[in-house]
Amino acid sequence: MPYVLTVDGEVNADCTISEHNLRISTKGRKPKESTVVLDDIIGIETNDTALNVSTDQSKATKPKWLCKVHYITRKKLLWKQATKCVTGQVEECQRFISDLQLHFQKVYDQRPKRFLVLVNPISGGRYGQSNSRRILPLFELARITCDVKVSERAKHFEEMLSEYDLSTVDGIVVFGGDGSFCEVLNRLLRITNEKAGLDYNDRNGPFKSNTIPIGIIPSGTGNGISVAAFGNYDTVTAALHIIKGNTCMIPLMAEYSGDELLGYASVVSAYGLFADMMYLTDQKRWMRRARYAVMPFYTILLKSQRLFDAELTLTGSQLCQEDDEEGNKKEEQIDGEFSMVAAFPSKCFGEAPGEFLILIFRRTPKTHFFKLMGKMLTRDMLREEDFPSLTIRQPTSIRVKVKPKDLGDKNFLNYLMNIDGEIHTMKTADVTLKSLKNAARIYSSQHLYPYPDLQSHTSSTASKSPPDSACAAEN
The missing domain is CATH 2.60.200.40 (Tumour Suppressor Smad4)
Known part of the structure; x- marks a missing residue:
């Protein structure tokens, strides 16, 4: 049974929630139908003050929105945030929100909940901190807790990682360029092998892969890692990939000189x-x-x-x-x-x-x-x-x-x-x-990463958004 609500100013919109999708149909002279895949929802924002007041609101006091559904839209490889504003009768909205949150919870349960965020304030054109101020609210909207650390000197990320309890986070997000990513990746691999009792300087010895996912928000002069992982160096695109939590294992090369x-x-x-x-x-x-x-x-x-x-x-x-x-x-x-x-x-x-x-x-x-x-x-x-x-x-x-x-x-x-x-x-x-082979885990979508021999580890939600054929063709 659809919920009859007002969506983006369109009154009497039929909102139907299924296991995989939110479908919105509007009537009138130009009927429209749109679908939001639940796995593409970033977060659900509610106007708690308005939802808790008397249900018989007058037109003068009726709020502009009772619920906002923030979700992902795609144009080839570029991902953006979009929002649908929902209002209507309070009781009807309350039932709609409760139903939508119940279905979305299955998606949310599979996503990362806590990040260690490393910010390089001098990377590239000094974009690290300004990008973090723009992107961190997206993580907050997705109900991801972020422990933010800002580097103060060269190799500071290495010191931070050596002292940090990495078991308390689901992943690491780096605001920086290729150099920052390389610094974090190399330190993590050394830490991983040291904890396993392995000598990473031994070229013939065993090697342990790093399984803590690393995400890069491109903020440097060179952003080749971001292009490889997400298809471009757009910061919002990178953040949305990371929020969804899809990861893959990538191959690396270990380089030795002497011992x-x-x-x-x-x-x-x-x-x-x-x-x-x-x-x-x-x-x-x-x-x-x-x-x-x-x-x-x-x-x-x-x-x-x-x-x-x-x-x-x-x-x-x-x-x-x-x-x-x-x-x-x-x-x-x-x-x-x-x-x-x-x-x-x-x-x-x-x-x-x-x-x-x-x-x-x-x-x-x-x-x-x-x-x-x-x-x-x-x-x-x-x-x-x-x-x-x-x-x-x-x-x-x-x-x-x-x-x-x-x-x-x-x-x-x-x-x-x-x-x-x-x-x-x-x-x-x-x-x-x-x-x-399969030496480190990064946040990425398998069909975007250029190397064909990756093993994908995607979130096992009940519903996954279908691969974007335009993305695959473009990349």
Whole structure:
């Protein structure tokens, strides 16, 4: 039996609540019907003062709304908050609200209830705190309790996480950019393995995945993690994904130099050109976001290509077509002079599934780099025949042993490693990258994340909103 109410000024609207949906039908000259999936509801707000007064209100005292239903709308990959204002006879509204809350409770029970929120106030254009002031009310509307911590210095997030009782929260939300996310991810993985009694510096030892979900609200100069997880770097879109609580496990790369773990990479790791480029980009922070557009052009077009001598040792079961049917791991040696070695945690350019993607560049025409970047941005298939100087492999691990050249006052370039846009300095020019499957959990929707071999862990509500076909096609 539908409830007869006034919705967004439309009188005599029939509101029907089912196990999965709220359906609203309006009559008149232009009848309309709209449906709100219960799993897309952010929160239900009630005008408690008006609901508790006498039921025979006069028109003069009748409130503009008795209930607000806040929900998610989508336009391709962009998610926004929308609201339906409901009013009418108080007793009818009371029954409607009680019924809607009862059905929505099944959805709410599966969602996160408490977050540790980490805010980087100086990330990007200093957007961290301003974004937190805009987004935290959304979490409050969704009845999520937030313990907010603001960093005061470099590596402060690491200190906070080391001292915090993480068992008291359902997830961690970071207001920052890729650097902030990388700092939190790396600290969490170290904490997880330390608590398990494992030595994370042992490249051949066991590894324990991190299961505390991490969410990123893009507030930095570089927001590649957000684009990968949500399809864009819109803060509201990110917050709404996190509120819904859908998570997935992502692959990582562990990077070791000598007997020390350099860090874990979730997007890209590189030695050579990409590392040099990120070092120069980091020196131009005064340019803010513009440096990410300007410095790659400057590095590729105006600077001479720095080549390095190295021995590359790759291990895996998919190194070449001659691998045996039993999938035994092979070892391949590639020696020579290179301009760059870049690695990605999982396949994302359309080739057959592999452990992770390695791009090895020898001396390369400058125009090829822009063609490569275009294919990477569109996730188009990469083929060696399109890039004569490119070698593509899918190993489980790779060792890059460099023979350092004398670069004068630029000698430090021999020891730089780019890990997710952050520059790390090695003690020796020798690094090993190792694939880690399902290594960390993040807030994301599986069909948005670019890597096809993810294992999704979505909330098991009685009703899930249907996948957005436009989203899948767009991404």
